[in-house]
Amino acid sequence: MSDDPTAKGGPVVVATQFSVAETENEMARLFERVVQNGWLTCAASTLLVRLDAESSEIAKRVADTIVAFCTGLGYAQVLLWTENKSVPFGHAGSSNDSALGLCEFRLLSACMPHGVPARMLWLAPFDLVTVTTLRPDHSYGLSAILVAQARMLSDDRVWRSELIAEAHRLVRSDVAVVCGPLSPIDGHARAFCALSNDGVALEVAMARATGVHPLRLPHLRFLSTQHVVSLDPPKVIGELPVMNGLAVPTWLTMPTYAFWRLMRYWDQAWADLGLACANFERIPGFLARRGVLKRAMS
Amino acid sequence: MSRLRVGVVGCGGVATVYHLPVLKRMKDIQVTGVVDADGAWVREISKQFGVLFCSSNHADLFGRVDAVLVATPNSTHSRIATDFLEQGIHVLCEKPLAVSCTEAEGMIASANKSGARLMAAQSRRFASNILLSHQMIASGYFGAIRRLSASLGGDYRSWKARTDYRSRKELAGGGVLMDNGIHLIDLAIWFLGSAPNLIEISRLEHSLGWGMEDHAELDLRFGDASASVMCSYTRGLSAALRIDAERGWLRADLNDSGDLEFYLPGSRLCRNDGVQRAVFPNGGQHGYSGIWSHFCHALRSGEPFGVTPDQVIAALRTVEFCYATGVAPLGAEREREQQ
Numbered sequence: 281m282s283d284d285p286t287a288k289g290g291p292v293v294v295a296t297q298f299s300v301a302e303t304e305n306e307m308a309r310l311f312e313r314v315v316q317n318g319w320l321t322c323a324a325s326t327l328l329v330r331l332d333a334e335s336s337e338i339a340k341r342v343a344d345t346i347v348a349f350c351t352g353l354g355y356a357q358v359l360l361w362t363e364n365k366s367v368p369f370g371h372a373g374s375s376n377d378s379a380l381g382l383c384e385f386r387l388l389s390a391c392m393p394h395g396v397p398a399r400m401l402w403l404a405p406f407d408l409v410t411v412t413t414l415r416p417d418h419s420y421g422l423s424a425i426l427v428a429q430a431r432m433l434s435d436d437r438v439w440r441s442e443l444i445a446e447a448h449r450l451v452r453s454d455v456a457v458v459c460g461p462l463s464p465i466d467g468h469a470r471a472f473c474a475l476s477n478d479g480v481a482l483e484v485a486m487a488r489a490t491g492v493h494p495l496r497l498p499h500l501r502f503l504s505t506q507h508v509v510s511l512d513p514p515k516v517i518g519e520l521p522v523m524n525g526l527a528v529p530t531w532l533t534m535p536t537y538a539f540w541r542l543m544r545y546w547d548q549a550w551a552d553l554g555l556a557c558a559n560f561e562r563i564p565g566f567l568a569r570r571g572v573l574k575r576a577m578s
Numbered sequence: 579m580s581r582l583r584v585g586v587v588g589c590g591g592v593a594t595v596y597h598l599p600v601l602k603r604m605k606d607i608q609v610t611g612v613v614d615a616d617g618a619w620v621r622e623i624s625k626q627f628g629v630l631f632c633s634s635n636h637a638d639l640f641g642r643v644d645a646v647l648v649a650t651p652n653s654t655h656s657r658i659a660t661d662f663l664e665q666g667i668h669v670l671c672e673k674p675l676a677v678s679c680t681e682a683e684g685m686i687a688s689a690n691k692s693g694a695r696l697m698a699a700q701s702r703r704f705a706s707n708i709l710l711s712h713q714m715i716a717s718g719y720f721g722a723i724r725r726l727s728a729s730l731g732g733d734y735r736s737w738k739a740r741t742d743y744r745s746r747k748e749l750a751g752g753g754v755l756m757d758n759g760i761h762l763i764d765l766a767i768w769f770l771g772s773a774p775n776l777i778e779i780s781r782l783e784h785s786l787g788w789g790m791e792d793h794a795e796l797d798l799r800f801g802d803a804s805a806s807v808m809c810s811y812t813r814g815l816s817a818a819l820r821i822d823a824e825r826g827w828l829r830a831d832l833n834d835s836g837d838l839e840f841y842l843p844g845s846r847l848c849r850n851d852g853v854q855r856a857v858f859p860n861g862g863q864h865g866y867s868g869i870w871s872h873f874c875h876a877l878r879s880g881e882p883f884g885v886t887p888d889q890v891i892a893a894l895r896t897v898e899f900c901y902a903t904g905v906a907p908l909g910a911e912r913e914r915e916q917q
Contacts (some may be wrong), residue, residue: 384710384859385710386858387856402845403717405844406846450846450847452850569595572622573591573595573740576594576740
């Protein structure tokens with residue numbers, strides 16, 4: 281494997297196209313390579329495979345195959361986490377619900393006004409594989425791995441760029457997998473799958489495959505202002521499908537994105553006003569307490 | 579569900595600044611009476627907080643309340659709390675529960691006899707950041723605790739206190755160790771799950787001339803783990819709890835319930851971005867809000883209190899041990915004597 285560029289540690293995208301009937305065999309072959317190249321450390325006792333909620337049937341089969349393949353890798357447990365189905369997970373003394381459930385605290389963040397809601401789950405050590413489907417998105421032009429990661433931080437349906445940046449900071453996947461169906465060719469349903477050890481590299485590769493420059497995508501542009509990331513074309517092993525026209529055109533994403541930004545700042549302004557009002561309400565109580573103390577001192 | 583009728587005995591700083599504002603905000607509690615030895619003062623407090631009944635005699639609350647807060651000077655806790663317990667009235671007693679283990683054991687015995695319930699108001703435990711820290715440690719994410727350090731202190735003269743009972747030994751029952759130190763010792767016992775098996779007094783200073791310590795530093799051993807406790811009336815110390823465990827560390831501010839820093843190298847959160855800082859909605863729950871919510875919930879549900887008699891006795895025994903063995907102060911008075 282010494283000639284394999286995936287072994288050298290840099291961001292690499294491995295892509296393949298296959299017949300849907302061959303999904304299991306193809307994914308087993310790909311993941312064998314992933315493991316050999318050390319993308320999964322296997323140091324943690326748990327492997328968590330996260331299947332994004334809005335994924336296709338292909339993605340579900342891919343996720344199932346990854347779980348089945350990794351079960352024999354030496355992990356104490358390999359778990360599949362889907363949107364509506366919680367998996368058994370947790371340390372001694374903690375219930376599964378409390379491990380997966382959102383905590384009462386948020387993690388302080390430079391991007392989000394009130395921080396990012398945290399799950400007890402994130403305190404545990406584990407390897408993470410995220411599986412999602414490539415699809416068009418009206419806010420961002422394209423939804424791939426970065427949006428799927430953001431979805432893990434919050435149940436909010438509005439995927440803001442800030443959340444994507446925070447997800448990249450906090451819950452970056454060890455292995456990112458994007459897949460989807462291709463048009464039937466010669467009567468055979470075919471699919472593609474691309475995986476990488478770097479979510480941003482995979483997102484960039486997907487953008488280029490759909491004929492869009494990464495800087496035209498608002499979330500990638502925002503991410504590049506928050507993190508040191510490369511938007512250059514990554515090294516691709518294998519063949520990515522040509523998916524020109526899949527991404528929502530920029531003339532449509534720009535106003536949608538602008539609208540969400542406006543809503544975001546409107547929300548923030550409204551929240552600030554609420555805080556100011558709450559503080560005004562506290563003033564009489566504060567003055568009264570101060571008066572009581574002064575009288576007590578005298 | 580009817581509201582819990584609560585009385586407040588002792589309307590000093592801690593009651594008027596912390597407890598009463600919290601009690602007035604709680605929907606399932608009704609403050610039905612306030613008591614203070616100063617008649618004029620208690621009338622003013624009752625007006626300010628809209629409490630209909632006030633008195634200078636705590637016995638006047640019998641029959642009017644389901645539970646009381648005892649926030650009088652330390653040496654009176656035992657007598658007043660026992661009076662209420664004997665009447666079947668639940669008691670939340672400000673810390674220290676009593677000024678000696680014997681008194682505390684007598685109070686617990688009274689509670690057991692009457693069926694009323696007694697809890698020490700170790701409010702620091704119930705702040706959001708401390709509760710979460712305990713949850714994280716108890717869940718096993720950090721592994722076993724290796725070392726716990728807690729400190730709390732500042733210049734006593736800058737404190738806004740209604741009376742100077744802390745400087746009078748017959749009322750306070752002890753110095754800073756009995757006042758602030760008991761919080762820190764209690765946290766160590768709670769986090770480490772047992773009473774200390776070795777107590778070393780690093781420093782006890784008596785520089786204010788009250789005849790009681792005003793600065794204390796202790797090292798406690800809990801099996802393989804150790805705890806360092808530092809409290810002071812004379813020095814500005816960081817109000818912080820820091821826990822070093824097998825797999826990481828965490829640090830909680832004792833004065834800001836919304837602040838918690840932690841580092842767990844293996845965890846998903848810290849693996850990519852190092853130390854994490856947690857914030858809580860609305861600044862987190864203050865310890866006084868937390869303890870009243872807990873007290874009220876435990877009374878209604880019949881669940882045990884979070885602060886157990888064993889833990890309270892263990893903390894008091896630690897302080898008593900320090901007073902018994904640390905008679906020779908290492909502070910200014912001693913140094914002056916030697917000179």
